[in-house]
Amino acid sequence: MTTENLPGLPEEPVARKGMFGVKDSGDTSGYNRLVVRRPPKLFSSRPYGSYFDEVADALEPTFADAIERVVVDRGEATFHVRRERLAEVMRHLRDDAALRFELSLGVSGVHYPEETGAELHAVYHLCSITHNRRIRVEVSCPDADPHIPSTVQVYPTHDWHERETYDFFGIVFDGHPALTRIEMPDDWEGHPQRKDYPLGGIPVEYRGAEVPAPDRRRSYS
Amino acid sequence: MSTTETATETQGRIYDVAGQDWDELVKTVSESSDERLVVNMGPQHPSTHGVLRLVLTLDGETVTDARTVIGYLHTGIEKNMEFRTWTQGVTFVTRMDYLAPIFNETAYCMGVEKLLGITDRIPDRAQAIRVLTMELTRISSHLVAIATFGLELGATTPMLFGFREREMVLDIMEYITGLRMNMAYVRPGGVSVDLPAGAVDKIGEFLKVMPDRIKEMRKLLDANPVYTRRTKDVAYLDLTGCMALGVTGPMLRAAGLPWDLRKSQPYCGYETYEFEVPTQNTCDVYGRYLVRMDEMEESLKIIEQVLDRLSGPLKTGPVMIEDKKIGWPSQLALGPDGLGNSPDHIAHIMGSSMEALIHHFKLVTEGFRVPAGQAYASVESPRGELGAHVVSDGGTRPYRVHFRDPSFTNLQAVPATCEGGMVADVIAAVASIDPVMGGVDR
Numbered sequence: 146m147t148t149e150n151l152p153g154l155p156e157e158p159v160a161r162k163g164m165f166g167v168k169d170s171g172d173t174s175g176y177n178r179l180v181v182r183r184p185p186k187l188f189s190s191r192p193y194g195s196y197f198d199e200v201a202d203a204l205e206p207t208f209a210d211a212i213e214r215v216v217v218d219r220g221e222a223t224f225h226v227r228r229e230r231l232a233e234v235m236r237h238l239r240d241d242a243a244l245r246f247e248l249s250l251g252v253s254g255v256h257y258p259e260e261t262g263a264e265l266h267a268v269y270h271l272c273s274i275t276h277n278r279r280i281r282v283e284v285s286c287p288d289a290d291p292h293i294p295s296t297v298q299v300y301p302t303h304d305w306h307e308r309e310t311y312d313f314f315g316i317v318f319d320g321h322p323a324l325t326r327i328e329m330p331d332d333w334e335g336h337p338q339r340k341d342y343p344l345g346g347i348p349v350e351y352r353g354a355e356v357p358a359p360d361r362r363r364s365y366s
Numbered sequence: 367m368s369t370t371e372t373a374t375e376t377q378g379r380i381y382d383v384a385g386q387d388w389d390e391l392v393k394t395v396s397e398s399s400d401e402r403l404v405v406n407m408g409p410q411h412p413s414t415h416g417v418l419r420l421v422l423t424l425d426g427e428t429v430t431d432a433r434t435v436i437g438y439l440h441t442g443i444e445k446n447m448e449f450r451t452w453t454q455g456v457t458f459v460t461r462m463d464y465l466a467p468i469f470n471e472t473a474y475c476m477g478v479e480k481l482l483g484i485t486d487r488i489p490d491r492a493q494a495i496r497v498l499t500m501e502l503t504r505i506s507s508h509l510v511a512i513a514t515f516g517l518e519l520g521a522t523t524p525m526l527f528g529f530r531e532r533e534m535v536l537d538i539m540e541y542i543t544g545l546r547m548n549m550a551y552v553r554p555g556g557v558s559v560d561l562p563a564g565a566v567d568k569i570g571e572f573l574k575v576m577p578d579r580i581k582e583m584r585k586l587l588d589a590n591p592v593y594t595r596r597t598k599d600v601a602y603l604d605l606t607g608c609m610a611l612g613v614t615g616p617m618l619r620a621a622g623l624p625w626d627l628r629k630s631q632p633y634c635g636y637e638t639y640e641f642e643v644p645t646q647n648t649c650d651v652y653g654r655y656l657v658r659m660d661e662m663e664e665s666l667k668i669i670e671q672v673l674d675r676l677s678g679p680l681k682t683g684p685v686m687i688e689d690k691k692i693g694w695p696s697q698l699a700l701g702p703d704g705l706g707n708s709p710d711h712i713a714h715i716m717g718s719s720m721e722a723l724i725h726h727f728k729l730v731t732e733g734f735r736v737p738a739g740q741a742y743a744s745v746e747s748p749r750g751e752l753g754a755h756v757v758s759d760g761g762t763r764p765y766r767v768h769f770r771d772p773s774f775t776n777l778q779a780v781p782a783t784c785e786g787g788m789v790a791d792v793i794a795a796v797a798s799i800d801p802v803m804g805g806v807d808r
Contacts, residue, residue: 187739218739219480247609250744251775253755253768268755270742270770274609274623277630281742302612305778328440328807337445338766344442344449359449365732365762 189217196278197222203243208234223281228293231284232320235299238271238282246271246280249296251306254314256339264288265316269296269303286316295320313338401425407792409438415514415796416803420780424789432784432792434777439807447767451733452478453694455764457550459754462769463805464547465510468503469747470805471552472496474767476633476743477756478554481736484687491676491683492556493635498569498672499542499551500634500745501665505576506535507748508658511800515655516587518793519596524586531579534572541568544706555693556686562700566677573670580662587655597652601783601795604649611782612775615750616661617799620646620653627746634745639668651798661748692734695726733762749773749800771805 192198197217204212204224211230216223226234238246250270258264263285272279286293295318297303307318308327315336318324326333335342346358356362381395395403408419417438423431443462447455459474460467479485513528536546542565543549543558551558587593603613605621618625626643628636644660646653686693695715698706715723738760744753750772757766776799783795 219483219741221480221741223740248614249612250742250751250753251612251770253766253770255740255757255766268740268768270753270755274625274630279631279742281740300612301610302775302778305774309774326437328437330437337442344445359446362449 186214187216187218188214193217193222195220195222196276197280200244200278200280203241204234204237207237221279221281223283225283225285228284228286231282232294232296232299235269235282235296238280239299244273245275246273246278248272248274249300249302252303252310253306254310254316254338256314258288258340260285262287265291265314267293267310267316291315292317292319294318295324297321312336315339402430405789409435415801418777418796418801418803418806420792420796422784422789422792427788427790429784429787429789429792432781434780436774436777436803436806439803441808443808444767444769447764449763451762452554452736452764453733455767456553457548459767459769460548460550461804462808463747463749463752463771463773463802465802466503466507466748467548468496468499468552469745469752470769471550472500472634473743473745473747473752473754473769474756475552475554476745477741477754477767478736480741480743481739481756481758482554482692482734483737484555484689484692487687487689488556489684489687490635491560491680492685492687494672494675494680495557495561495685496552496634497636497639498669498676499539499557501668501672502535502538502569504665504748505662506532506539508662509535511658511748511797512583512587512655515794515797515800516593518797519593521586521590521593524583527579527583527586531576531583534575538565538569538572541565553686553694555689556684558694559698559706560685561676566673569669569673573666573673576666577663580659580666584659588659594652596790596794597655597798598648598650600651600787600791601798602649603779603783607779607782611779613750613779615746615748615772615776616654616657617776617779618750619644619657621649622647627744627751631744633743639671641665641668651794654798658748690725691729695722695729735760735762736764744770747772749802749805750776769805769808771808773799773801773803773805774808777801777806 193201193215194217200222201215208230211227211234213225213227216225238244248271250272253268253270255266255268256264257266265288266283266285269282270279271282284293293316295303295307297307298320304322305327307321308324310316311318311324312326312328313336325331329337344358344360346360348358348361349356381391403424405422405424406419407422409417419435419438421433421435422429443458447458450458455474456471459470462470476485479488509528509532513525513532516524516528539549540546542561543551603617603621605623607613608618608621608623614625622645624643624645627633629643641664644657644664646656686697696708696711698708701707701709715726736758738758740755740757742753742755744751751770752772753770755768755770756764759765779799780796784792787795
């Protein structure tokens with residue numbers, strides 16, 4: 146088979162090959178080159194719309210170098226912040242008169258194993274009661290060096306939320322007063338919400354047929 | 367091990383209390399020179415609302431340190447959801463905060479709908495039914511809060527009254543959804559089934575009875591000297607403390623801030639209903655009780671308005687989004703066997719349309735795809751802001767779902783409200799937070 150007339154494979158990381166959940170080789174088309182590309186990293190440029198421009202205006206003079214990118218998607222703004230500057234940015238977000246994000250709704254971790262160098266993300270949802278606004282702050286750290294500065298000093302409510310994110314993802318929040326597991330037992334091994342941690346489960350027999358464990362069932366994603 | 371036998375370990379003497387002769391125990395403890403006593407309350411103490419463990423350091427009757435230990439009810443709901451379709455996720459989230467399941471479902475579905483970009487296309491009737499079920503659930507949840515509250519402070523009648531009234535709400539929920547709790551009723555795109563015939567009348571009867579029942583409860587507790595002494599000026603947490611600790615809900619409103627997402631950031635059409643946000647400025651347990659009582663009365667007002675719409679302008683109409691790529695293909699109806707079924711739909715897919723059969727099969731087994739991205743949706747649950755952080759990678763399963771449960775965050779206020787107080791007030795303080803461990807541990 147000649148390959149001259151075939152298009153080259155895309156350079157971006159490939160989300161999945163084949164169809165119907167086939168993870169390794171061939172797809173059912175017989176063409177063997179079906180790939181689904183991973184969506185590109187989102188990036189928004191000015192104007193962001195809504196009140197997001199005002200928030201960015203109040204942040205940028207001091208923290209232009211701390212903000213990696215801004216994503217405005219589905220009516221929500223996400224500020225991706227460099228982890229070294231996180232504590233300062235959060236303090237500014239809380240105290241600046243034009244920002245006043247007094248209420249934090251906690252930390253949520255997300256694990257993206259395919260994002261080399263930024264596998265682990267911590268996502269903070271902030272709410273300003275003064276201005277009735279919401280934004281999201283996102284920080285990433287590599288799996289090899291899973292450290293993010295703690296923000297308990299700025300938002301004391303992050304105490305348990307950071308413990309939870311550490312428990313489930315293994316992100317170490319430097320400067321946390323007592324970073325211990327919170328949901329899992331103290332002697333638990335591994336961090337259950339990571340993508341490389343299996344769900345577990347056993348096959349169940351039902352009316353003569355065997356239903357596999359949930360993580361062994363056919364996946365269409 | 368009997369009470370008289372004590373072990374000495376690094377942290378001091380350990381007294382094992384296993385229901386033996388209490389006089390002997392008192393004698394042993396009083397003879398010891400320890401001034402500090404560490405008491406484990408829970409994880410199975412009845413007044414810790416499930417499996418919450420409090421580690422209290424006591425100096426006499428005064429609590430000098432209060433530490434909270436959670437995790438006894440962790441069931442991995444967030445992890446499990448990553449291995450099911452977006453629609454199946456509803457059956458998991460409904461089990462988190464089991465006293466207010468509709469709120470979990472609505473927050474999750476609003477997050478999924480935001481990701482799909484269909485928030486504006488949810489039928490009005492579905493939104494009205496969501497508001498109706500949410501407000502009914504708010505009443506039943508507050509009733510449990512106040513009922514257990516009374517019980518924990520030594521009054522049994524509020525408990526009996528509260529659970530009697532809650533039963534009426536659960537009967538209505540069973541009539542509407544088929545289940546008393548964990549009903550998985552709200553689905554991405556709308557609600558699973560339309561209101562059954564007679565539901566509006568049934569809720570109308572409930573509305574007639576309920577105001578008097580709330581008055582009865584108020585007569586029992588509002589000016590009860592024993593109750594007020596146990597609750598007034600107890601577990602003080604002011605607005606600064608609430609903001610720092612991320613406390614929301616009745617605790618925040620009892621500190622004087624009228625912050626209610628239904629008013630400040632309306633969803634599901636709450637901006638079209640008339641109601642007040644009750645507040646108190648006492649920052650104590652009694653204030654939180656009053657806020658909850660007032661909120662039940664406001665919920666009744668909202669339910670009345672929803673019923674007017676459901677029997678008037680929104681009497682008919684779809685309860686699931688029209689988009690056939692998202693909406694569940696069949697509409698269930700009660701069959702002669704007492705189970706839900708949809709004979710018309712079955713006749714259609716089995717008898718007349720091969721394409722409809724394929725479509726049904728794909729949507730039910732594979733599920734719909736949700737465009738990649740992340741969204742945060744929040745609702746005002748009976749305990750505060752319940753937020754759902756929903757992440758999709760473009761597949762048919764959630765990539766990550768995280769819930770910001772108000773019980774989890776509010777429980778962090780235990781040391782702030784209990785330390786320096788009496789050990790008996792710990793019970794009142796925890797009760798006023800009204801934590802539900804299913805939501806805390808998820």
